[in-house]
Amino acid sequence: MNLETHITPGRFGGAAGTGAHLLVEGVTVRFGGLTALSEVGFEVPEGQIVGVIGPNGAGKTTLFNVVCGFTTPQDGRLSLDGAPFRPRPHRLTRHGISRSLQGLGLFEGLDVLDNIMTGAGVHARSGFWSGLLALPRADRDDRALRDRAEALADELGLGDHLHAFPSTLPYAVAKRVALARTLVSDPRLVLLDEPAGGLSHDDVQQLAELITSLPGRGCSVMLVEHHVDLVMSVCDSLVVLDFGKVIATGTPAQVRDDPAVAEAYLGAEVPSS
Template sequence: MERGLELHGIGVRFGGLTALDDVSLRVPPDRVVGVIGPNGAGKTTLFNVICGFVSPQTGSLTLDGRPLRPRPHRLSRLGIARTLQGTGLFAGLSVLENVMTGASHTARAGFASALFGLPRSDRDERRLRQHALDVLDDLGIAGHADAAPGTLPFAVRQRVALARALAARPRLLLLDEPAGGLGADDIAELAELVRQLPRRDADPCAVLLVEHHMDLVMAVCDELVVLDFGRVIAAGTPDEIRDDAAVTDAYLGALVEESAP
């Protein structure tokens, strides 16, 4: 049975600083789960634990009920992909080539085939290229396939970064502040795209979203987890979180003000 990703009592300390304190949450296979909180609440540390960049001192992770010990270089094979704040695109590669790198772990040809240009390597490249083009087309940016990322508007570069992550066919997508630097119209388009990811006919994926733009969070998330000083202070549906007096008193109003243009 697919249970998705679960974190159980995660604790992380850096010296005398507690970054996460007994944090538990679940990302089911068919949901968009948001993590919100002020700067310093522990959101980035949470992502780094899931990606294997930070090892928790306490607690555990499971994937479909089985122990998960993530390592950054093995994330794709686990079915986990992550976008970065900004875009993190390779300036020396075209848009298409950037997206192809997201699916490189699925290549069937080995190192020797690629080194000597053997037919199997050529078939792999054609397959990856077509898959990358299909993903770009799904996101409405296939017309930019041959462009250099640096020549494109920021909103398009954000979509390219998302396409690169989706090219890996992840079961879980970690979105790290994807609305940063976007205008209202672009955020609305992003919301529609993210909302559909778990419900796609082909390659559906759950989403764990960290974001400051509350309009986006409230529009796309099925569930929300609220962090403050590394602790979960509330969890529930967007409506439940919106009406939670403790969350409102702590900082939700301030977050809305920060997200306003």
């Protein structure tokens, strides 16, 4: 399904900033006798899009889960904007971080607008007590968040679906709802886990347009993706994993020409175009 979108950089956060700086150093994760990640290190510079690729079982999902706080490494450290960072899934929005997961993860009992609004974790915290006590702040916060969610939905071509429920949506539309939920908190770092999964060629092209607009919104991006053509077209740099180790880093052109990468992934499993 082809969705028309109109991407306006920096629209929702006021004057766009430069994004967050994420640094991963020496991260090692073991599950019993299996080493899923071994001394993995890379960085997501301010305002850049960094892709993480590799064959199945390379450790991409484990690495994503470490950055999101779902998995705690045995060794290594993370820092955000130069300060030590210990991610916790329920506190990511406090740090200006948002994430999307491989699946849609939409709430079937909520319509599109309410699903998008759930992406603003701060709303759930500040609005609960204000709402319970019937404070005016609750109404103001809710209205501001609703306005932001509606504007974002319009921008992503979801304006005609605001009151639809996820089960009634085509998959490509539901994907855009999940992405809108990721952006509604005005994040400085966006973590995307295989956002192109299940999308048609036309939808992937539009996804690429959206991802490349994120630095203009004041976002840095970490993109974990199997769709090699997508990461090659949108990323400033790439990190290549194989058997839990970083085997190459560099620009898309540098990675494409790296013999170790060709042997481990690109040449064998997904021919480069």
